[in-house]
Amino acid sequence: MDQEFLIRKMEKYADEKGIPIMEKEGMQFLTEFIRLNKIKNILEIGSAIGYSAINMALVDESVNVTSIERDKDRYIKAVKNVKDLKLDSRITLILSDALNFNTDEKYDLIFIDAAKSQYIKFFEKFSSNLKEKGYIITDNINFHGLVSSDKSQMSRNLKGLVTKIEKYITFLKENKDFKTRFFEVGDGVAISRRKKSYDGKKNT
Ligand code: SAH
Ligand code: MG
Numbered sequence: 001m002d003q004e005f006l007i008r009k010m011e012k013y014a015d016e017k018g019i020p021i022m023e024k025e026g027m028q029f030l031t032e033f034i035r036l037n038k039i040k041n042i043l044e045i046g047s048a049i050g051y052s053a054i055n056m057a058l059v060d061e062s063v064n065v066t067s068i069e070r071d072k073d074r075y076i077k078a079v080k081n082v083k084d085l086k087l088d089s090r091i092t093l094i095l096s097d098a099l100n101f102n103t104d105e106k107y108d109l110i111f112i113d114a115a116k117s118q119y120i121k122f123f124e125k126f127s128s129n130l131k132e133k134g135y136i137i138t139d140n141i142n143f144h145g146l147v148s149s150d151k152s153q154m155s156r157n158l159k160g161l162v163t164k165i166e167k168y169i170t171f172l173k174e175n176k177d178f179k180t181r182f183f184e185v186g187d188g189v190a191i192s193r194r195k196k197s198y199d200g201k202k203n204t
Contacts, residue, residue, distance in 0.1 A: 003058070006084055010051050019074070021051040022113065022139060026186020030137065033191070034059045034109065043107040043129060044068065045098045045122050046114030050078030050091070056111075057087050065091045066105070068098045068114075098122060106131045113139040116161050119168040123192075127177075135193050136178070141169065142188030 014021040022030070030052070034042070040062050044053055047069035057065050069075045075095040082091045094101060098114060099121060108131055112122045123136060130136060141147065146154070146162045147169070154162065172180040172190060180192040 003085060006081070007051075007054070010049060010054070010081055013077075014049060014051060019048050020140075021048055022055075023186035026139060026189055027052060027055050029183065029185045029189060030111070031055055031059050033135075033137070034063065037108075037135070039108040039135075040064065041105075041107045041131075042066070042109045042111060043103075043105070043126065044111045044113065045126070046112070047078045047093055048074050050081040050093065052111070052113065053078070053091050053093075054081060054085055054087060057090050058085075061090075063090065066094065066103075066107075067091065068094045068096055068101050070095070070097045070114075099125065103129060105129060106134070108134050110134070110136045111139070112136065116140060116143065116168075117164045119164070120171050123168075123171070130194070132194065135191055138168070138172075138190040138192070140187045141165065141182060141190045142184070144187060147188070 034056055042056055042063065042065045044065060044067035047053055047067035053065045053067040057063050069078060072095060075093060078093050082088050082093060099118065107129055110126050110130055112119060114122065119138060127136065143162060143165050147165050151159045151162060172192060177194060178192040179195050180190050183189045183191065
């Protein structure tokens with residue numbers, strides 16, 4: 001089966017099962033970023049069925065992705081999709097809660113696309129796995145347009161989630177070690193990079 005066909009099949013499956021894979025526009029933005037910045041080594045938090053991991057790996061044969069997923073059924077589906085696309089030598093899937101997963105590996109890019117309520121924890125935990133000049137990219141910063149919108153009509157649960165993302169945005173804006181840019185693409189993407197003063201040439 002050809003690549004395009006398998007990818008369309010994944011999109012259809014995600015749509016039918018309500019699995020929140022990256023929006024097309026956001027996916028294109030991310031793969032273009034990987035291409036332009038010659039990113040080779042990626043850690044993804046939240047594989048779902050492997051859609052974004054596969055798209056990132058397809059940017060170039062030298063790209064390697066490690067991706068963590070806590071839901072067993074989705075993980076199994078991801079393993080199958082990665083095999084079908086013959087990418088198992090370049091995509092490593094891990095069944096675990098990301099907050100319980102530890103590694104000493106350093107990555108060029110950490111892509112956060114998992115539980116919104118844990119974004120700050122993911123950022124703090126995995127920033128030590130980032131190469132000096134690496135990037136942390138976070139998806140769903142706009143949360144379907146709900147961020148910064150009127151919360152009075154929202155359910156308690158939804159309001160809680162939206163508040164968490166707003167807190168994450170504030171956390172990024174006020175972060176002393178990272179500079180973050182926000183992009184209105186897909187469901188909202190943030191790109192964070194260590195500030196210059198932390199790449200060895202410390203200024204006072
Ligand atoms: N990146 C995927 C979509 C991920 S959807 C793509 O675009 O194709 C978010 C996924 O994160 C869900 O499958 C959910 O089970 C997983 N997830 C949420 N919290 C997690 C955690 N703490 N550790 C690991 N996976 C988590
Ligand atoms: Mg997402």
